[in-house]
Amino acid sequence: MGGRTDPVPHSAAESLLTGGEALVRALHAHGVTRVFGIPGTHNLEVYRHLPAYGIAPVTPCHEQGAGYAADGYARVTGRPGVVLTTTGPALLNAAAAVGEAYADSVPLLVVSPGMPLGHPRLSTGALHEMRSQTEALRGVAAFSHRVSSVAEIDAAVARAFTLFRSRRPRPAHVEVPLDLLTAARTLGPVRRAPSVPKPAPDPQAVREAAATLSGARRPALVLGGGAVGARPWCRALAERLGAPVVTTAAGKGTVAETHPLSLGVSLHSPALQKWLATRDVVLAVGTELSGSDFWTDPPPLDGRLVRVDLDPHQMYAGPAVDVPVVADAGLALEALLAALPEGRHARVADEVAALRAARDAESAVRDARWIPYLRAVREVLAADAVITSDSAQCCYYGALPHLSVGPEGRYLHPAGFGTLGYALPAALGVKVAEPHRQVLALSGDGGLQFTVQELATAVQLRLPLPIVVFDNGGYGEIRDEMRARGDVPAAVDLTPVDLPALARAYGGHGTRACDPAALARALAEALERPGPTLITVPEETP
Template sequence: MSESAMTGGEALVRALAVHGTRTAFGIPGTHNLEIYRHLDRYRIAHVTPRHEQGAGYAADAYARVSGCPGVAITTTGPALLNIAAAVGQAYSDSVPLLVVSPGMPLRHPRLSTGLLHEMRSQTETMRGVAAFSHRVSSVEEIGAAVARAFTLFGTERPRPVHIEIPLDLLEAAEPVGDVQLRPPYVPTVPHAAVVREAAGTLRAARRPALVLGGGARRAGAECLALAEELGAPVITTANGKGIVAETHPLSLGVSLHSPAVQRWLADRDAVVAVGTELAESDLWSAGPPTLNGTLVRVDLDPAQMYGGLQAGHPLVGDASAALRALLAACRQHGPGAASGPGRDDAARTDVVRLRGQRDAETAGRDARWVPFLHAVRSVLDADAIITSDSAQCCYYGALPHLPVGPEGRFLHPTGFGTLGYALPAAIGAKTAVPGRQVVALSGDGGFQFSVQELATAVQSRLSLPVVVFDNGGYGEIRDEMAARGDAPVAVDLAPVDLPALARAYGGRGERADTPAALADALTRALAAPVPTVITVPEETAR
């Protein structure tokens, strides 16, 4: 092993580069300049958002789209706290996000000294939202900490990680050896006997179904093959949207929130759940779903077999590898109880009926968005990426009513449910795949959480449409107050001319009062070299 002296900042950047990092998001500050000094030398590009929370959301989306871990750099104290909400979102959605920051010096006293950005414990704070927070104690240890993070990203359920480097170590030059690399990873496969038992249950089932979550994202082909083999309709969570094309005759899309679909699911005699918690954020109601049939659970995380609904057949392992083994075992069993010439026809008839029932349940509420979302879909390429926000137009509108296939992506902040995700996430996605169409969908309330990131998109010269449905405030909370019989308080926001604000940042702005006008505006926005904010006043859509 060769040794040479280098600073902590260079040791960090070298380790990131060796692990494949090509882009980082962040904001330079007094304490992290030694990191920034080395980015260009190691050919790591950098995007500078206008707020650290934006850096976190952008890195999150970069990871979801590229398949590579997202990397964000902050300075100490308030900057790290600013990114904590994005780290919490990445934890909720199982996104591999690495946040690196300086920390107080190695021998910093326990008692406060008034040092710039001093706080009691950065690591304890980040442990509340990340998989772990690793404070290194030497320059040599930095490489091991980075390798530890990338090992977690590749071998376990991916979660965000924080690495803290004492600010004196960033500047100190110490002897270091070769970069430690994460070990090779062979996807885990469930035990063959467990797979055979699960296949036997599925072959005996007359009414099977598949539920796909974000953990099935890299196993789309296997999911579709199993669904077609079993004649099983497919439902997805928000994070699983588009894993199986939502136009496929077996696809129910994002439908777990539908009472009709929940009743139908309860009547299935076997349910295969892949990479999903089956949690409140998936069902939009408290508690796990009612399942009267046998649950076959496929998940990389063993804890998922025992939380909420326990698995009748627990298949712990990589989704692709596990499903390939399960499909092979099902085929070895031969035709099942549900086999026969009418099997597929019955399943597809179920899907058509349930889609209609799902949409009828919320037709009065969703009618304001559906024609506009159809207009969006009509303009976009099949592989377009759509980023979403915690807004009514997104979770009530786009999740069930804007179809996506496996060529495209729909990025939604599920579970943790942060506001302001859509715009910075779109920046991260467009940075990862600049040749693909990327469109952000938001409401006026959520959009203003991160509206300053328009400046980032302008500076980066991103062709980026941002469609904002404007209902004059926090519409969901306004409706919840009304449902309680309360007078609306603090939910109505003063109107803002968002297209004019976009122009002030150096972008473009338009208003679309009809679906046709939105399609035209979106077409122009996709051809523009800068971001375009397109507002849809919701009173015109009602």
């Protein structure tokens, strides 16, 4: 559903608007056409104005699902996802999704009512009352802004969109006190976030980076989520330098994982960490190089580190930087390509193949249970399909290193915060954004049950959505960690649930796939069938 075009309601002349309409007008002015949330007693004045401004609400079953859906929407479109909650528990329900968006640099705007302006500091027992919503959200968002007048509402929304456009995108929260939502005031034209050009690199930094890279004998590229928008330049630069490419989870598929230079998502591999430490120059683009990327402390680098990042604070985090380039990744890499000499292209395909083999040998026994099924998934899915992932063994051990993705597709994983329950609602957000694109949610039984109620939302949308669930009877990763410590596993085994039957109970479809061929057939059917299809792959519990 598209937003209104000119004439925009109440945009040019002075008009009498309630705070609720002022808020919706401000969202519309920034191109918002979808909001994810659940109506509640305190936000009805906002919902009443959505239709007039062409904003369609998507109603999940839980606000955490709303947050993850808006996150998926934002990642696949590049536009901010908007969550509309009511006060108190509803806002806190969305907080885990806000934390995930912060960790993974996702532009997410959460809008909520709050207690009235004159509400006493001492508790009165009012409905949904809490001491401070803004203090709670400041712990997980880039900022939380409580407005103090109807006239301030559009400025607060513009502030959020300015953040999304001008700096590293991270979530923001805007709170509108209850009495302001219904208060009517005369307002002038809506205020909009200014257009902000992407930050270009300093020419001297580009020259220094180009000189460092052109002199490298053993270069490597590490690509994170900040490199996703610079896909063509990433590939061109790797080929110009003859440099193997390894990505973080957030950067998966930035360079096609079938490319001869691609090592895929491999920073967790001891063999790859040892190799990376020996490179004489490492070019890291849009990545924190953090413990969540390596699954351990980042290894020391023997060579020089050239770092490209939109966020200048990243130059002080992680390994020491030799050449900092603070800029938009696309502009920086385009400038680097122009400054580098032609014809470098070293022959390193054999080295890359050997490193891939070494990585796979390290985990061959552990990963063998997932690889045949993931190959079946890859054979069925289109090249531009979007896969949403959970913090589950089948995802981080299985799909991240073994399910190939190219620049046409996307793989969305909750990498930084490591939240459970992300895959299903994030897939809903992607499907809302791009209904004609294939979308697959990939999860484990433990993670799925954090947000399994969103099957009902998927049924309402009536869009094809397969959900593949590897069922190991509980929290498999924690079970394995307990055993590795010599502990007797406790509190990790879940009561068996007939998940396909549950999907059918919600009005969707459900089946089991006990071998890869069965999974391929079920997946192909699910991609053509309206509504969700939950496909369980049973795993033997050790």
